[in-house]
Amino acid sequence: MSGSQSRGIRRFNLVVKRYDPDSSEFVTKTYSLEADRFTTVLDALIRIKETQDQTLSMRYSCRMSICGSCAMVLNGRPRLACETNLFSLGTDKVEVGPLEAFVQLKDLATEFNEFFKKHAYANPWLIRRDTEEKFKAEKEYVQTRTQVDHYLDFANCIKCGLCVDACPVSNTNPSFIGPQALSQAYRYNSDSRDEGERERLIKLDTLDDVWGCEYAGACSVVCPKGVDPALAIQLLKLDIMKSRFGGRTSSGNK
Numbered sequence: 001m002s003g004s005q006s007r008g009i010r011r012f013n014l015v016v017k018r019y020d021p022d023s024s025e026f027v028t029k030t031y032s033l034e035a036d037r038f039t040t041v042l043d044a045l046i047r048i049k050e051t052q053d054q055t056l057s058m059r060y061s062c063r064m065s066i067c068g069s070c071a072m073v074l075n076g077r078p079r080l081a082c083e084t085n086l087f088s089l090g091t092d093k094v095e096v097g098p099l100e101a102f103v104q105l106k107d108l109a110t111e112f113n114e115f116f117k118k119h120a121y122a123n124p125w126l127i128r129r130d131t132e133e134k135f136k137a138e139k140e141y142v143q144t145r146t147q148v149d150h151y152l153d154f155a156n157c158i159k160c161g162l163c164v165d166a167c168p169v170s171n172t173n174p175s176f177i178g179p180q181a182l183s184q185a186y187r188y189n190s191d192s193r194d195e196g197e198r199e200r201l202i203k204l205d206t207l208d209d210v211w212g213c214e215y216a217g218a219c220s221v222v223c224p225k226g227v228d229p230a231l232a233i234q235l236l237k238l239d240i241m242k243s244r245f246g247g248r249t250s251s252g253n254k
């Protein structure tokens with residue numbers, strides 16, 4: 001057994017699909033490097049940039065699955081590059097490409113303007129009827145454990161865009177608001193401090209919003225934070241129907 005093998009080091013070929021903004025075309029370039037079992041795809045890309053090709057562009061920040069910046073497509077599936085261990089992919093040849101449902105910027109970097117516009121459209125903040133209340137600050141809004149549990153899983157979204165990239169509707173209908181924004185609408189509807197559920201349900205009761213979802217479920221499969229946007233969207237659909245017929249919606253459970 002060689003020294004490299006005893007240390008668990010293997011050689012990987014990263015086949016990187018790079019977008020060239022000057023020609024608006026993709027080119028594929030293969031980079032070869034050795035990696036140990038702790039090496040993530042992002043580690044490998046940074047090393048390639050530092051030692052082999054300074055022109056390679058990608059976006060990243062935290063390197064610890066928190067900021068959501070390093071989303072890309074790895075071996076055909078949208079993933080966080082900083083969370084994906086090279087060994088875990090099960091292949092020595094690893095295909096790396098940019099997110100496909102987003103506007104391409106350069107190489108592996110994509111643009112998120114539309115994504116954040118859609119996120120903001122869903123009113124992802126606490127709405128209070130008394131708009132002056134925040135300037136008085138007379139009391140705390142204490143929540144019970146159960147009240148927190150109603151929305152906590154949905155609050156873990158890091159806005160990485162993986163769910164949107166995996167969604168077949170987002171990929172074919174640019175007007176669809178997408179799983180991320182809808183899951184955040186549900187997150188705030190379920191928060192006991194919020195009073196904006198009715199406003200959001202009326203706003204999102206359209207074919208490009210809640211009813212655009214065809215329940216493929218891919219969003220929930222790829223989400224690195226267990227947010228389960230597919231579930232959130234079905235609960236929004238249910239709440240819209242209940243609100244039409246006078247039933248108790250999510251805000252009634254708060």
Ligand code: SF4
Binds near residue numbers: 163227
């Ligand atoms: S719901 Fe999950 S996959 Fe979608 S943006 Fe949030 S963290 Fe990323």
Ligand code: FES
Binds near residue numbers: 071081083
């Ligand atoms: S670099 Fe922040 S999530 Fe990957």
